[in-house]
Amino acid sequence: MKKYTLLSLFMLALFFTGCDDEAPMDQALYPESVYLVGAKDKIIYRDLNLGYVQDTVYASVAISGSLPIDRDIVAEVKEYPEAIKRYNDRELGTNDILFQNLPLDIYNLPAPIVTVKKGEPYSTCPIYVKPATLHIDSLYMIALKLKSTSAYDLAKKDTVVLMRFNIMNKYSGLYYMDGVIKNLSNPNDSVVYKSPRKLQAVFDGNTVRMYHLQNEWSKGATDYRPNYCFNITVNADNSLSLVSWQNFKILEGGGTYYPELRVYDLWYRFIENGVTKKTRGFLYKERKSDDEQRIINDWMGEHRKYD
Numbered sequence: 488m489k490k491y492t493l494l495s496l497f498m499l500a501l502f503f504t505g506c507d508d509e510a511p512m513d514q515a516l517y518p519e520s521v522y523l524v525g526a527k528d529k530i531i532y533r534d535l536n537l538g539y540v541q542d543t544v545y546a547s548v549a550i551s552g553s554l555p556i557d558r559d560i561v562a563e564v565k566e567y568p569e570a571i572k573r574y575n576d577r578e579l580g581t582n583d584i585l586f587q588n589l590p591l592d593i594y595n596l597p598a599p600i601v602t603v604k605k606g607e608p609y610s611t612c613p614i615y616v617k618p619a620t621l622h623i624d625s626l627y628m629i630a631l632k633l634k635s636t637s638a639y640d641l642a643k644k645d646t647v648v649l650m651r652f653n654i655m656n657k658y659s660g661l662y663y664m665d666g667v668i669k670n671l672s673n674p675n676d677s678v679v680y681k682s683p684r685k686l687q688a689v690f691d692g693n694t695v696r697m698y699h700l701q702n703e704w705s706k707g708a709t710d711y712r713p714n715y716c717f718n719i720t721v722n723a724d725n726s727l728s729l730v731s732w733q734n735f736k737i738l739e740g741g742g743t744y745y746p747e748l749r750v751y752d753l754w755y756r757f758i759e760n761g762v763t764k765k766t767r768g769f770l771y772k773e774r775k776s777d778d779e780q781r782i783i784n785d786w787m788g789e790h791r792k793y794d
Contacts, residue, residue, distance in 0.1 A: 519552035521562050522642035523633060524609065529574075530649045535618040538656045538692020542616050546631050546648065548601045549609035550639065560603040561637040564596065564612045570630035570647045583706065586626045589652070593617045594629070618654060623689050623696065624712070627652045656688040658721055658744070659695050662751070665787060666768020668700065671756070684770060686719070694720045696732055699757070699766070719751065729755050738763070748783065752790060767792060 524547035525531035533544040548562045568588045575585045594616040603610045614629070621627060632647045664684045670676035678700075685703060686695035701715040702708070716732035721744045729740030740755030751770035756763060769787050774780040 519550055519556065519639040520642045521548065521550055521560060521603075521633060521636040521639050523547070523564070523631060523646070523648045524549050525650075526642070526646055526648040529647075530651050532651050532653060534655050535616055535621065535652050536656055536692065537618055537621075537654060537688045537690065540617065540619070542618055544614050544616065544650070544652075545611040546614065546650065547609050547611050548603060548633070550603055551642070555606045555608075556603065557605060558638060559605050560639065562601050562603070563634040563636075564599045564601060564631055565634040566596070567630040567632040567647055570632070570649060571628050574628075574649060584624070584626050586628045586651070589616065589627050589629050590620070593620060614650075616652075618652075619691070621652075621654055623654060623687055654688050656692045656695070658693065658719075659686045659688040660772070661685055662770040662772055664768055664770055666766055667793075668764055668766045671763045671765055686770070689718060693722070694718050697770075699735060717755070719753065727751065727753055729753065748786065750783065750787070754792075767794070 531546075535544070536542050546564065548564065550556050550560060571586050571588055579585055594614060596612065596614055598613060601610050601612045612631075629650050630647055631650065633641050635641075662684050663681060665681050666679075668678045668680070680700065682700075684697055686697055688694070689696045696716055696718050698704075698711060699715045699717060701711040704710050704712055713733040713735075715735055717735050717737050717740075718730050718732055720728040720730075722728060725744045725746065727740070727742040727744060729737055729742075731737045736758040738756040738758065740753065742751060742753030744751050749772040753770065754765065754767040756765045758764075769791075771783055771787065774783055
């Protein structure tokens, strides 16, 4: 009987001890702090659509911690443009294109005071941008930093985020050119080629710039842009208009865009080294599976023209 009594008292003591201890997951495992999402990686990427008069991108303010926050947290975001210069000085060479702050007259932060609601992990700060005046071959950023917070500490490290912008529209992106180039004075003199092509948005929501045959320009290579680029505009009826970009000599061109297939069927006549030539082919988006790619390959085979 004495042994059973001692065991009962021991179990009762354990019960009351357990009641006094909180479960580990009910306690804050580390101090909360307020930070800008992406600051750890320094650069975040945002698209600006030239098809919009005004586009909106977002920065996010978040609260670190193991538990949901028990109150609203108010934080203020400010611009920190000197971080862009610091990035250029540290990361880029003297011959590189340097990043520049977005022109002040085309963007604004309408609500730099951000409230992270009780129980929520983050909230967003909108940035309104009018992208039409941005130049295709310039590099743009804005730099943001937290100025203050109503509770908890601001993150001690990685406090600045650089937001880098990619100018795009619904017709831009990575495509593949499947085409043929013929010498019009000697049709037997032809080049068949398949090559990736990045279509870069220019001017508006319907126009992209493309490289003709030559490799796209990159650091350390010859700048092909003035002599080997042209613009493609998708018209309201999905017909194509092609015009030269600077020095590339397009005589005429046209074609059709098929939005359901994301395919350009195009042709253009041009002059190269005094010789008149013609390109005809397809620009298509790479498909996600072999079956989907086979469908688009069959479609191009059926619609291919050899004139």
